[in-house]
Amino acid sequence: xxxxxxxxxxxxxxxxxxxxxxxxxxxxxxxxxxxxxxxxxxxxxxxxxxxxxxxxxxxxxxxxxxxxxxxxxxxxxxxxxxxxxxxxxxxxxxxxxxxxxxxxxxxxxxxxxxxxxxxxxxxxxxxxxxxxxxxxxxxxxxxxxxxxxxxxxxxxxxxxxxxxxxxxxxxxxxxxxxxxxxxxxxxxxxxxxxxxxxxxxxxxxxxxxxxxxxxxxxxxxxxxxxxxxxxxxxxxxxxxxxxxxxxxxxxxxxxxxxxxxxxxxxxxxxxxxxxxxxxxxxxxxxxxxxxxxxxxxxxxxxxxxxxxxxxxxxxxxxxxxxxxxxxxxxxxxxxxxxxxxxxxxx
Numbered sequence: 001x002x003x004x005x006x007x008x009x010x011x012x013x014x015x016x017x018x019x020x021x022x023x024x025x026x027x028x029x030x031x032x033x034x035x036x037x038x039x040x041x042x043x044x045x046x047x048x049x050x051x052x053x054x055x056x057x058x059x060x061x062x063x064x065x066x067x068x069x070x071x072x073x074x075x076x077x078x079x080x081x082x083x084x085x086x087x088x089x090x091x092x093x094x095x096x097x098x099x100x101x102x103x104x105x106x107x108x109x110x111x112x113x114x115x116x117x118x119x120x121x122x123x124x125x126x127x128x129x130x131x132x133x134x135x136x137x138x139x140x141x142x143x144x145x146x147x148x149x150x151x152x153x154x155x156x157x158x159x160x161x162x163x164x165x166x167x168x169x170x171x172x173x174x175x176x177x178x179x180x181x182x183x184x185x186x187x188x189x190x191x192x193x194x195x196x197x198x199x200x201x202x203x204x205x206x207x208x209x210x211x212x213x214x215x216x217x218x219x220x221x222x223x224x225x226x227x228x229x230x231x232x233x234x235x236x237x238x239x240x241x242x243x244x245x246x247x248x249x250x251x252x253x254x255x256x257x258x259x260x261x262x263x264x265x266x267x268x269x270x271x272x273x274x275x276x277x278x279x280x281x282x283x284x285x286x287x288x289x290x291x292x293x294x295x296x297x298x299x300x301x302x303x304x305x306x307x308x309x310x311x312x313x314x315x316x317x318x319x320x321x322x323x324x325x326x327x328x329x330x331x332x333x334x335x336x337x338x339x340x341x342x343x344x345x346x
Contacts, residue, residue: 195225
């Protein structure tokens with residue numbers, strides 16, 4: 001479906017404007033049905049022979065919205081002409097007394113490939129996605145890899161954009177933005193199923209990388225992971241397709257420690273509401289287990305969330321003060337291309 005919204009501000013006395021607009025719909029052979037608003041302005045729906053459906057709402061305070069829906073195969077030139085005629089008629093009827101007019105872009109609903117995905121702070125972003133290249137339901141989540149002309153293949157987990165092939169800035173930031181020396185070090189990666197962190201750390205000649213990972217990206221995220229996921233074990237790395245919690249507990253019991261722990265499992269929850277408590281507890285649990293396998297001078301890297309989620313990010317910083325041992329932390333904000341928002345990493 002195509003959805004177009006035209007809005008303007010009208011004076012409180014809008015009866016004349018409504019009568020003037022009706023002629024536009026008559027010319028388009030659209031049948032009007034007026035609905036009772038109990039004195040709260042004017043509301044009408046219009047149905048055309050070609051399947052077009054429109055909603056015209058005039059609020060008592062003067063705001064008018066017009067929403068037009070039509071089939072994807074409809075003549076867009078005719079649709080544009082209708083909107084132009086409607087806007088022109090408004091200006092004529094009101095003698096140019098309009099505070100502002102705003103026409104929104106076309107929204108494509110019900111398409112075979114979904115182009116709309118929300119940001120962490122509740123904004124709707126339209127991507128130039130043209131293909132679903134991979135989709136699978138694991139026991140834990142829905143996994144999609146979708147192709148964007150601008151960002152390459154994008155990994156989407158449970159409707160959340162995780163990483164695209166364009167997002168090397170994210171990977172570099174969660175590794176320390178080039179300030180760390182991984183050569184000869186032992187590194188533990190939690191998550192990172194796209195293989196991007198593993199691919200970049202391997203280039204820096206570490207002693208050994210142990211990675212706990214989900215399966216799925218070796219075929220469709222090659223620009224991110226290279227060939228490191230082709231084999232689960234290499235000269236300086238080992239990939240464990242296991243739940244990280246029992247493995248972390250095992251490492252702790254054995255006294256195994258690492259120079260670096262990179263946590264790419266989950267972002268800071270988007271809110272501090274009670275329903276998010278299980279996620280916050282998971283984060284705290286992972287942090288405590290990770291600290292136990294981190295060497296005294298070791299470093300722990302993880303992601304935050306959208307910078308606009310200040311309450312949740314502040315809660316995460318408070319959580320760092322409630323761990324089993326004292327930790328110092330710093331943070332860095334980077335622009336991740338496919339997220340279309342600033343993203344802090346700690």
